[in-house]
Amino acid sequence: MSQELAPAAPPSTQATAVDAAADRQSRIVGLVQRSAALIVLAIALLVGSVMYSQFAEVSNFRNILESRFSLGLIAVGMTFVIISGGIDLSVGSVMAVSAVLTAWSATNYGSVAAVVVPLAVCAVIGLVNGLLIARGRLAPFIVTLATLLGARGLALKITDEGTTKQLVPDDAWVLNLGRADVAGLPVPILFAVAAFLVGFVVLNRTRFGQSVFAVGGSEDAANLMGLPVRRIKVWVYVASAFLAGVAGMLVAARAGTGEVTLGQGIELQAIAAVVIGGTLLTGGSGGLGGTAAGVVLLGVISNLINLSDLPNTYYQGLVSGLFLLVVVVAQTLLARKKRT
Numbered sequence: 001m002s003q004e005l006a007p008a009a010p011p012s013t014q015a016t017a018v019d020a021a022a023d024r025q026s027r028i029v030g031l032v033q034r035s036a037a038l039i040v041l042a043i044a045l046l047v048g049s050v051m052y053s054q055f056a057e058v059s060n061f062r063n064i065l066e067s068r069f070s071l072g073l074i075a076v077g078m079t080f081v082i083i084s085g086g087i088d089l090s091v092g093s094v095m096a097v098s099a100v101l102t103a104w105s106a107t108n109y110g111s112v113a114a115v116v117v118p119l120a121v122c123a124v125i126g127l128v129n130g131l132l133i134a135r136g137r138l139a140p141f142i143v144t145l146a147t148l149l150g151a152r153g154l155a156l157k158i159t160d161e162g163t164t165k166q167l168v169p170d171d172a173w174v175l176n177l178g179r180a181d182v183a184g185l186p187v188p189i190l191f192a193v194a195a196f197l198v199g200f201v202v203l204n205r206t207r208f209g210q211s212v213f214a215v216g217g218s219e220d221a222a223n224l225m226g227l228p229v230r231r232i233k234v235w236v237y238v239a240s241a242f243l244a245g246v247a248g249m250l251v252a253a254r255a256g257t258g259e260v261t262l263g264q265g266i267e268l269q270a271i272a273a274v275v276i277g278g279t280l281l282t283g284g285s286g287g288l289g290g291t292a293a294g295v296v297l298l299g300v301i302s303n304l305i306n307l308s309d310l311p312n313t314y315y316q317g318l319v320s321g322l323f324l325l326v327v328v329v330a331q332t333l334l335a336r337k338k339r340t
Contacts, residue, residue, distance in 0.1 A: 036330070037277045037293035044300045052307045060303065065189050068299040070095065070247035071269055072192035072292070076199045077240030078270040079291045083203075084236045085216040085283030086140040090129065091244040091270060092263035093151035094122050098248025100155045102174065103166035103258035111174040114253075119245045125151060126241025130234030148267070155260045166258040178253030188250045195243060200288045212236060216283030272324045273298055281328075 048055040074091045081088045098118040106114035125147060132143045159166060168175055180187050203209035211232050214222040222229050244263075252258045277294035279286025301319055 035278075035290075036327070037290050037297055041293050041297045041300065044297060044304070048300065048304050048307075052304070055303070055307060062185075064296070064299040064303050065192075066186055067302070068295055069186075069188040069192040070251055070263075071266060071273065071298070072295045073195050073243045073247040073250075074240075074266060074270045075273045075291050075295050076192075076195045076288060077236075077243040078267075079199070079274050079277075079279055079286060079288055080203065080212055080236040081140075081240050082271070082274050082279050082281060083216045083283055083286045084212050084233060085219065086133065086233065086236065087144065087271070087281075088129070088237065088240045089141065089144040089267050090125070090147035090151055091240060092266040093148045093155065094125055094241050094244040095248035095251070095263035095266065096155045096258075096260055097125070097151045097158075098122050098245040099252035099262045100158045100166050100258035100260060102249045102252035103168045103256075104158055106168045106172045106174055107166065111172045114168070114172065114174040115177075115249060118249050119242060122241045122245025122248075123238055126238035127234065129241065130237035133237065134230040134233035152260075159258075159260045162260045168252060168256045168258075170256075174249075174253050175256060176253075178250050178255070188254060191246060191250060195246075196288055196292050203288060208232070208235070213284055216285075218284070269298065276324060276327050 054060055074095065078088060078091065098121070101118035101121060102114045105117040109117070129140075129143055129147055132138050133140050156162060177187055182190055203212065211222070211227050214225065214227055215229050215232050219229055248258075248262065251262060273294035274286070274291050275281060275294075276297060277286070277288075277290030277292070279290065301323070305319070
């Protein structure tokens, strides 16, 4: 007796099954990319709590957040820039200009000017970056590198090449922005949290945010869709410089002075935090949730190194660099897996 064979599945059914499996695999890979920083952060928190009793204290977590609020503010703007397919190397120098202008304005014109002047100047710097990149079609790396040098030169000019120290008067209310607490948290931390929340809503719940993803994914396709690509690029650089200005203003208000050396290297830390958080340097993919985890993770790494009595500067740079390299390699492999 001949054995009956089950009828083969129709080609359309087989194709549907393959597409479903590919879609499922793509979602898993995307979830890993977005959640890796949060997973590593959870592991670091657990290890730190087991190894050091003082690590889990509330005061220690507060110190970690206080030390990273400026990086957090800058990383929010950097996330938008990188998702759009760009890069901003000028944020550290812009932060220094803002701090110097905050102290200078507070001394000469009062606290209102100490807030308005630095933020306005920083927004203009971002506007120049955006126009040169979007309208002039110049490379973001070159434009923001030039701005990095120019903004640092402006800060040196205001301080007579660093010989004049700009101090915020003791009676200026702008100092409260850096030193006051609200609901038990320092105001600068609340600024950083607010920036992340607003940025998250804009990036994920507005047309502008979706347009940023589209521009970073394919500028040509975004143009064909009728999106205002140039305007979007300009705005992300304005936002990046403005947030760097907010960070500089708050640091000056906290320290009571504007230091010309402020912000050196923070642009690289911001890029590291964004990439560690799962945002691809190629643009078109990422999110602020991962960036927040990346910022806190860098702070936790630094804190653990301090608690272990190791030379902080050397080991923090070494560990952060190696970790970033691992993340970039992992992202590349995951991106290839997602495409296949």
